[in-house]
Amino acid sequence: MTTTAPTLDTTGTAANGTLSFEDVLEHVALRREEFATQKFVPRDMIDEFKQVGIYRAATPRQFGGDALPPSEFLRMIERISAVDASAGWVASFGSALVYLAALPLSTQAELYKDSPDLVFAGGLFPVQPxxxxxxxxxxxxxxxxxxxxxxxxxxxxxxxxxDSTAGKPRTALLWPKDVEIVENWDVVGLSGTGSHELKVDGVVVPEDWTFIRGGTPTVDEPLYRYPSIAYAAQVLAVVNLGVGRAALDYAIKVGAGRTGITGAPKLADRAYYRIDLAKAEATLRSARAFFYEVTDEAYATVVAGDPVPEKLAALLRLSSTHVAKAGASAVHTAFQLSGTGAIYDGNAMQRYMREALVPPQHAFLGDGIYDSAGAVLMEIPPFPGFI
Structure with a gap:
């Protein structure tokens, strides 16, 4: 018997009369300055993400979740990020429940007993004794x-x-009441993500509430056979795909509509503007096509019951780093083309530039990924933990 994967409602009003995905995008647009100013996405916005399925997208179906194909979830995050990168980054951790699939089934049943819509956040480093x-x-x-x-x-x-984990680090789960949030997130870009520090003092956690990140899943569903470390890189990289798209769309809109401050021809009438914008468009769309192509290929492989080959897993990592950098490059091109108007704080390009700086700085998306991906393609060992 074949089954059809659930899909998120991304077009009209939700069937139950509550929020649609389009409604949520509108709310994010209205509140993005609030997120940046207060340096976190508030719980009422998180609740809206829950209503449209973001936080059940990686919950196992056996616990009432959707366990969506990766490319479908990634497209959701891409669209949110085009509106606000911080909101997209926070929403992207709806995918993190794939890690929790390595917990004992009894622990997962306890986690999801009230709802499949579960918001997980983690501060994993530095690893502590x-x-x-x-x-x-x-x-x-x-x-x-x-x-x-x-x-x-x-x-x-x-x-x-x-000894029980062969030396691999674990993640321990705690309830928010047992954790102090140290609010010290003061950064240039993605300021609305609220990526604060977590502090714990002498809390005892049962071993059944710990797991190895990327460990063997106890849930037998296709999503949990998809490479989890690669997926973790993808959900962060796709944020910059959204930001790059937003920046190019803004450059197209601005270029078509105004003359220079000196009275020179409008930007769209200048050959250099059209040429560089077209090049950036081609580069971003090409990176996007590569990104989703290998994502769908890998997921089709696990749906068929086969393991993802090492070279395909390496391409997932490679395409993630590539798309994060292509998004940043698109923003940089759009900023340069926009002239002196882009240097003002109220200009949208300022926000795009700040946000696009951050994803390529993440360890999952740095230049070292090119080296390891190349190593796998050349059939030599990559750095440990790459695949």
Whole structure:
């Protein structure tokens, strides 16, 4: 028997009369300055993401979730990010529930007992020691980069592994009441992500509430056979695809509509503007096509019951880094073409430039990925943890 994957409503009003995806995009546009100013996406906005399925997109179907094909979820994040990159970045962690599929089924049943719409946020580094005590692991420490932590239902922190994990680090799950959020997120771009630090002091976590990130899933559904580390890179990279699209659309709109401040011909009448804009359009669309092509190929492979070959997994990582940098390049081109108007704080290009700087700085999307992807293509070992 064949089954049809669930899909998100991205066009009209939701069937139950509540918010549609288009409604949510409008609300994000209205509130993006609020997110940047207060430095987090508030819980009521997170609740809207829940209503349109963002936080059940990676919940196993056996627990009432949608377990969407990756490309469908990625397109959602791309569209949110075109409106506001911080909101897109926070929403992207709806995919992080793929990691939780490595938990014992009994733990997952407890997590999802009230709703399949679960918001997970984690500060995984620096990895901290954990003391074995009666009842589990006693955890203390402070962890960085917990994006979306202020709206999370469950939080994760990175702890050292032991004999049972072959030395691989683990993530321990904690309820928000047991974690202090240290609000120190003060950055140039993606300021609305609320990527604060998490602090824990002597909380005991049962071992059944810990997992290895990218560990063997206990859920037998196609999404959890898709390469989880690659997926984690993809959901971050696609943010810049959205930002790049927004910047080029803005440049097209501005170029068609005004003359220069000196009275020179409008931008659309200048050959250099048309040429560079067309080149940026071609580059961004080409990177996007590569990105979604390998995503769909990999997912079709796991749906067919086969493991994703190492070279295809490497292409997932390569296309993610490439699309993050192509998005940033598109923004840079659009900014340069926009002239002196782009230097003013109120100009949209300022926001696009700040946001586009950040994703390529992430460890999952740096230049080292090119080296490891090339190593796999040449059939030599990449750095540990690449695949």
């Amino acid at each position: 954990a003391e074995q005590v009666p009842g589990g692991l006693k955890i203390s420490g402070q962890w960085k980069f917990a994006s979306g932590c202020k709206g999370a239902d469950i939080l994760g922190v990175g702890i050292r592994g032991g």
